[in-house]
Amino acid sequence: MSTTFDAIIIGAGPAGSTAAIRLASAGWSVAIVEKRQFPRRKVCGECIAASNLPLLDALGIGEQFDALAGPDLQRVGLFVGQRRIIAPLPPMAHARHRWGRALGREHLDTLLLARAAALGVQVFQPRTVKQHVTEGVLHRCTLARAGKPDVHLHAPVLVHAHGSWEPAPRDAIQTEATHRPPHRNGDLLAFKATFRNARIQSGLLPVLAFPGGYGGMVLGDHGLTTLAFCIRRDALQAARAAHPGSSAAEAAFAHVLACCAGVGDAVTDAELFGNWLAVGPLQPGIRMPVPGKGQFAIGNAAGEAHPILGEGMSMAIQSAWLLTGHLVAQRAQGSATTRIDFHSLGMSYARAWHSNFAPRLRFAAVCSHLAMRPHAAAPLLSLLQRWPRLLTRGARIAGKVRQAGLPATSAGDPAISAPIPEPTLESTHEHR
Numbered sequence: 001m002s003t004t005f006d007a008i009i010i011g012a013g014p015a016g017s018t019a020a021i022r023l024a025s026a027g028w029s030v031a032i033v034e035k036r037q038f039p040r041r042k043v044c045g046e047c048i049a050a051s052n053l054p055l056l057d058a059l060g061i062g063e064q065f066d067a068l069a070g071p072d073l074q075r076v077g078l079f080v081g082q083r084r085i086i087a088p089l090p091p092m093a094h095a096r097h098r099w100g101r102a103l104g105r106e107h108l109d110t111l112l113l114a115r116a117a118a119l120g121v122q123v124f125q126p127r128t129v130k131q132h133v134t135e136g137v138l139h140r141c142t143l144a145r146a147g148k149p150d151v152h153l154h155a156p157v158l159v160h161a162h163g164s165w166e167p168a169p170r171d172a173i174q175t176e177a178t179h180r181p182p183h184r185n186g187d188l189l190a191f192k193a194t195f196r197n198a199r200i201q202s203g204l205l206p207v208l209a210f211p212g213g214y215g216g217m218v219l220g221d222h223g224l225t226t227l228a229f230c231i232r233r234d235a236l237q238a239a240r241a242a243h244p245g246s247s248a249a250e251a252a253f254a255h256v257l258a259c260c261a262g263v264g265d266a267v268t269d270a271e272l273f274g275n276w277l278a279v280g281p282l283q284p285g286i287r288m289p290v291p292g293k294g295q296f297a298i299g300n301a302a303g304e305a306h307p308i309l310g311e312g313m314s315m316a317i318q319s320a321w322l323l324t325g326h327l328v329a330q331r332a333q334g335s336a337t338t339r340i341d342f343h344s345l346g347m348s349y350a351r352a353w354h355s356n357f358a359p360r361l362r363f364a365a366v367c368s369h370l371a372m373r374p375h376a377a378a379p380l381l382s383l384l385q386r387w388p389r390l391l392t393r394g395a396r397i398a399g400k401v402r403q404a405g406l407p408a409t410s411a412g413d414p415a416i417s418a419p420i421p422e423p424t425l426e427s428t429h430e431h432r
């Protein structure tokens with residue numbers, strides 16, 4: 001088995017697998033490393049905006065997505081206190097994909113990674129990148145797995161797609177202290193549950209606003225409803241004090257039920273499907289660019305919006321698209337990956353990233369701060385009650401129907417137009 005590649009990608013969420021598919025489609029040799037075994041559930045609202053669906057087609061999983069995902073999301077709701085404000089979502093100007101849909105991460109992430117493997121990407125799973133160092137023009141990653149010897153991989157391009165909710169792989173200069181900031185009252189902790197037989201209107205995407213937090217609910221695949229929300233640490237502590245003996249998830253859920261009547265109506269007779277999941281604290285913000293020649297970040301590792309807009313997967317897939325477009329175009333001009341002008345490529349990717357995603361981060365920050373303070377936002381709620389179509393406008397500003405200027409099927413995009421290599425024997429998962 002070769003241990004030297006054109007690119008190593010750390011993490012097989014939507015960002016990492018999108019990058020792997022795009023680079024492999026353009027003839028790059030790619031290794032992707034994922035610490036968890038798939039399929040795995042993940043804290044996420046699981047709504048995929050319409051803007052991504054042509055990209056999923058181009059990535060080669062559109063048909064499977066169509067077959068599995070929940071109903072078209074045609075309306076947005078705001079559930080706050082006793083209020084339920086409902087408005088149309090804006091449709092995307094596309095012949096087949098006008099509306100977003102929801103699909104469990106245990107399905108979406110598995111489909112994307114399987115597609116990458118079928119294109120010849122070498123998948124190391126479950127393996128954790130515990131360290132990376134730069135040696136001349138190559139990055140060396142050390143992959144760990146309990147009970148197995150370490151594996152070392154080398155590549156001139158290292159893509160950070162490891163998300164933002166776990167300690168980043170240590171490079172030689174980071175210390176343990178940099179990974180563990182002290183607890184703060186304003187830390188955001190996220191929870192998710194899935195319900196069977198919830199009473200949620202098909203095609204409605206309710207956003208939840210409650211003191212100290214916000215969230216969303218959606219009917220996804222297999223008739224299952226996902227409830228995902230964030231809550232500040234101090235609000236969670238108050239909820240736990242009010243519900244002694246409850247788990248953190250149960251106490252937080254009780255707080256949501258008490259503050260959003262629409263949630264109670266939807267889940268009262270529903271059955272919890274699987275366990276509650278939790279992550280945190282989240283750290284919304286921009287983490288770009290990554291210092292170091294030939295290193296790039298995509299998805300949450302590059303920057304994370306408050307999840308109130310449900311645009312995290314869009315940013316993951318679309319930032320991977322942007323970066324790989326740059327990488328493939330640069331190598332198409334020269335020959336060896338090591339000859340790419342990483343400095344100018346990094347600058348140009350960073351510019352494209354900021355112009356596409358920084359406004360979404362800012363808008364999400366404003367929305368989340370308003371949502372967490374429904375009393376202070378009362379005048380805005382009155383406006384929304386009177387003109388619900390302001391929500392439609394908000395969804396448009398959030399980027400729900402905008403495609404980050406990406407050439408999804410353009411013949412001029414080398415990552416799409418390049419011939420797709422046949423799968424090789426080495427393309428199978430490492431531990432099967």
Ligand SMILES: Cc1cc2nc3c(=O)[nH]c(=O)nc-3n(C[C@H](O)[C@H](O)[C@H](O)COP(=O)(O)OP(=O)(O)OC[C@H]3O[C@@H](n4cnc5c(N)ncnc54)[C@H](O)[C@@H]3O)c2cc1C
Nearest residue numbers: 011013014015035045046047129162163299300310312313
């Ligand atoms: C409550 C909540 C609701 C949300 N709702 C939505 C929504 O409805 N729609 C939407 O689009 N977005 C939503 N999001 C955001 C979305 O979940 C994220 O933005 C998205 O998962 C980011 O994708 P990613 O590929 O960058 O990272 P991730 O999906 O986090 O993937 C990173 C992968 O890297 C792996 N990894 C990490 N470290 C290592 C390592 N050292 N070695 C190997 N592998 C590693 C992890 O196991 C993981 O599989 C929500 C988020 C939250 C918290």
